[in-house]
Amino acid sequence: MRNYLESCLRGYVLLSIKSEKAQRFFHLCGFHGLVLWNIDCVSDQYQAYLSVPDLRKLQPICRKTHTKIHILEKHGLPFFFYKNRKRKAFFVGIVLCMCLLYGFSTHIWQIQITGNHTNSTPAIRGYLDELEVFQGVQKNRLNCAKISAAIREEFQNITWVSTKIEGTKLLITVQENDIQAGTVKEDQAPSDLVAEHTGKIVSMVTRQGVPLKKPGDTCKKGETLVRGQVEIKNDSQEVVRYEYVDSDADVKIEYQLQYEDIFPLKYQERVYEKKEKHSYGLWLGNWRVFLGREQKAGKNQDSFTQWLPLGITKGFPIPVYLERRSLRSYQTVTRYYSEKEARQKASERLQNVFEKLLQDEIEIVQSNVKTTVNEKSCISSGKLTVREIAKKKVQIQDLSQPEQAAEEKADDLDGE
Structure with missing residues (x-):
């Protein structure tokens, strides 16, 4: 690869070699360090490639061996520049392009x-x-x-x-510094953990606070599950004071959601024509240059735009984008879902609801949804059995202490 690039830069030619002493000719070329490659015998003569600098050293050898050579092809940059020596604008464009690329390479894009x-x-x-x-x-x-x-x-x-x-x-x-892409927890005010839905407690793990329910119990919406008021007792099992904490627990509640979805069988669909109109533009940073006439969307037409970055490599993006805008005409046609299509669409809409529930960290246990299709609409209704971890907290407003502890504190002050 390196020798090929070097030959292109220096230039090389394809020679036709005709000699009665061909063997001596090739020996002398090797003795003087002249490199011939891709040597081929064609009838009574040879063909081979030779670089331009070596071509100038070939004349004495040809005289000694009575060899005639003819140049069949010319390759490389020296011949390219000589052939296009009158095209000054072309070379000026190459220089400007190189300068532009150098300028781009000195900036962050x-x-x-x-x-x-x-x-x-x-x-x-x-x-x-x-x-x-x-x-x-x-x-x-x-x-x-x-x-x-x-x-x-x-x-x-x-x-x-x-x-x-x-x-x-x-x-x-x-x-x-957060492990699960959440925020750093700070000290929070004392609170109770309450139920957001009426249902049955499936599992319960309490880390902080006093649990008021256990797995298998039922709970109502707004009912306290874990209390943030912790009783501190003495040896006589008397409450001497309260410790108020931010209740922390994983309480999974199973409850039912009512599901209902109705959509009409009649709908409008856009039927696009195969023929498209295209317009192109070139973005140079924040400047836009139209390549030809700009196409604007009219009535019953949609516009689709694509941007193609013209970066040289992945690590060398430049602020140049090619914009391709396509205009497609369409006609609005009234269609009707068949019973099979309606049921399939209802299933897809229900699946979207499932995905949204999973995104909200709600586990789906059972789905009891039935779909019926009448003359005008498709109706899906039923109940979903789901499980969700209780997250709602209510701040404790009353932070009072037991009366006995308050009286003992007052007595101590009187004694002093």
């Missing part, structure tokens, strides 16, 4: 932030703007160590930051 969960990417980008770190900033104005230190100082729950430059990309990797 993409900022990538990874590892953040609690702190949103827009929040970190907003702070980077305050530090004058933005897309288009020059590389020599950036100090990766200072950027990392500033981010750690601004965001208290970020414990580690790595900032590095790869090509024209600025890569920022952060690590937060």
